[in-house]
Amino acid sequence: MTAVLIIGAGWLGRPLAKQLSASHHTVHVTNSSHESTKQSVELGLTAHQLQLPLPSTQSLASLIKQSQIDVVIGCITPGFRRSTTPDWDSYAKNWQQICEAAKQGGASKVIMISSTAAYSSRSKAMREEDANLELAVGNNEFSDKSRALLQAEQRVIDCGMDYVVIRCSGLVDEIRHPSRFATRLRSVSRNAPANMLHRVDAVGVVEFAVNHIKQDIINASTPNTCDKAQFYQAAIESRDLDITLPEIVDTPDKRIDSSKSVELGYQYHYQHTLDLL
Incomplete structure (x- = not known):
């Protein structure tokens, strides 16, 4: 039995907590507000x-020590979209605090839920080695957001503990259905892969990482896919919605290669992105 602390019990963190509890782990979670904490208790x-950034790491370190936490999992979002002038360093600073507190509190492992937005937009199959902070610095193929994510990942890699960084593709489920996003898109490309991940597999990959992966970075993305235009059209049709796709273009983009996670032993519940619909 492993004692786990999930920082950020939201759309992904809560079902992850339920799954880990069902697998006989001892699970604690954090929420940033009184109301969301109350909802988790209910x-x-x-x-x-727990609200990030912390005034000091002591409160989190004490929680980790008192609860005898072995694994700290961060399901926190960068929050860059909430500001017209993002603080690109804030996400890395939050992860620095998490790692320091985990170490001070006696945890043995940190798992970071990151994003495939860490990659550049080059049209190629992206494997884990295609993005790191050293590659991104001064490289205009990487966006400010990519560099901010990679900076935060580097804090985890350098923390001196066992770690796993999980780069998740676009997260969806039956409620957060892809058809919801179709009208918000400016265009969809028939030459760009739809990189998506169902919440069931996001939870599954994290649970697999808790038990089986050490000091590594992995992509988490549905193994097989189609182009974005086909995917979003299928999403609209699956809900029988009267929605027209935005402009269809031929702009190429990256495909996320998740073969490493499969090679390590994870079996995806969904094998193709069209199965997510």
Whole structure:
């Protein structure tokens, strides 16, 4: 039995907590507000209120020590979209605090839920080695957001503990259905892969990482896919919606290669992105 702390019990963190509890792990979660903490408690979770950035790492380190936490999992979002002038360093600073507190509190492992937005937009199959902070610095193929994500990942890699960085593709499920996003897109490309991941597999990959992966970076993305134009059209039709796709273009983009996670032993519940619909 492993004691796990999930920082950020939201759309992904709460079902992850439920799954880990069902697998006989001891699970604690955190939420940033009193109301969301109360909601987690009402769902049967052992929840603590924690707002990042922390005034100091002591409160989190104490929680980790008192709860005898072995693995700290961060399901926190960068929050860059919430500001017209993003603080690109804030995400890395939050992860620095998490790592320092985990180490001070006696945890043995940190798992970071990152994003495939860490990659550049080059039209190629992206494997884990195609993005790191050294590659991104001064390279205009990487966006400010990519560099911010990679900076945060580097904090985890350099933390001196066992770690896993999981780069997730676009997360969807039956409620967060892809058809919801179709009208918000300016265009869709028939020459760009739809890189998507169902929440069931996001939870599954993280649970697999808790038990089986050490000091590594992995992509988490549905193994087989189609182009974005086909995917979003299929999403609209699956819900029988009266929506027209935005402009269809031929702009190429990256495809996320998740073969490493499969080679390590994870079996995806969904093998093709069209199965997600």
